[in-house]
Amino acid sequence: MKFNPAGRFYFLMQCLLGILPGILLMSANYAAAQNKAVYRCPPVDKITHFTDNKAEADSKGCSLMTGGNVTVVQGTRVGTAEPVRVASVTPKASTSSNSSPRNDSAEQKTRDSDSRGILESELKKAEAKQAELLKEYNNGEPDKSALDIKNPQRYVDRVAELKANIARNDSDIAGIKRELGRNQGSTARTN
Numbered sequence: 001m002k003f004n005p006a007g008r009f010y011f012l013m014q015c016l017l018g019i020l021p022g023i024l025l026m027s028a029n030y031a032a033a034q035n036k037a038v039y040r041c042p043p044v045d046k047i048t049h050f051t052d053n054k055a056e057a058d059s060k061g062c063s064l065m066t067g068g069n070v071t072v073v074q075g076t077r078v079g080t081a082e083p084v085r086v087a088s089v090t091p092k093a094s095t096s097s098n099s100s101p102r103n104d105s106a107e108q109k110t111r112d113s114d115s116r117g118i119l120e121s122e123l124k125k126a127e128a129k130q131a132e133l134l135k136e137y138n139n140g141e142p143d144k145s146a147l148d149i150k151n152p153q154r155y156v157d158r159v160a161e162l163k164a165n166i167a168r169n170d171s172d173i174a175g176i177k178r179e180l181g182r183n184q185g186s187t188a189r190t191n
Contacts, residue, residue, distance in 0.1 A: 038065045116183050123176045130169045137162045 039057035041049040050065075051057055057064075136142055142162060148155035 039063065040065050112183065116180065119176055119180050119183060123173065123180065126169060126173045126176060130166065130173060133162060133166045133169060137166060 036052055037054070039051050039054070039062035041051060041057065041060045041062040043049075049060075049062075051060075051062060056062075137159075140159065140163075142159060144155055148158065
């Protein structure tokens with residue numbers, strides 16, 4: 001987007017007029033906050049209180065603070081918050097997965113068979129993906145495309161990425177087989 005000098009000036013003036021009211025408002029709020037009086041009240045239960053309300057300051061015998069900046073953060077009132085309740089946990093004796101009680105209901109058996117079916121379908125997908133990756137990898141010498149011939153580093157990166165994907169997918173297959181073994185063991189215990 002190009003502007004001629006007159007267009008650039010017009011654009012800058014529009015931007016300035018758009019943000020100028022916000023700047024003026026912030027300046028006015030800042031000045032008003034700087035002129036606000038803050039009073040320091042005597043400590044109650046070892047906690048010093050501050051207020052900006054003159055009537056409250058007079059009633060509690062607070063003194064006007066002068067010099068320096070004061071930041072007031074609104075917090076919760078002392079004594080009005082509900083006490084914190086902490087749940088107690090009793091440690092259970094460690095049990096192995098083989099000796100843990102299982103729910104032998106039909107519902108549990110249905111869940112077990114459903115999870116086994118899902119794991120088997122995931123295993124088939126992972127094995128199919130592994131076969132594709134191994135075919136493309138071609139024992140470390142995948143086919144070169146025109147881009148790979150022009151840029152040898154791209155080919156090296158692609159080979160490394162394929163190798164990493166094969167290792168990752170192999171790990172996924174091993175994990176799924178472990179889960180299937182666990183699932184098989186749990187269904188054997190319930191039968």
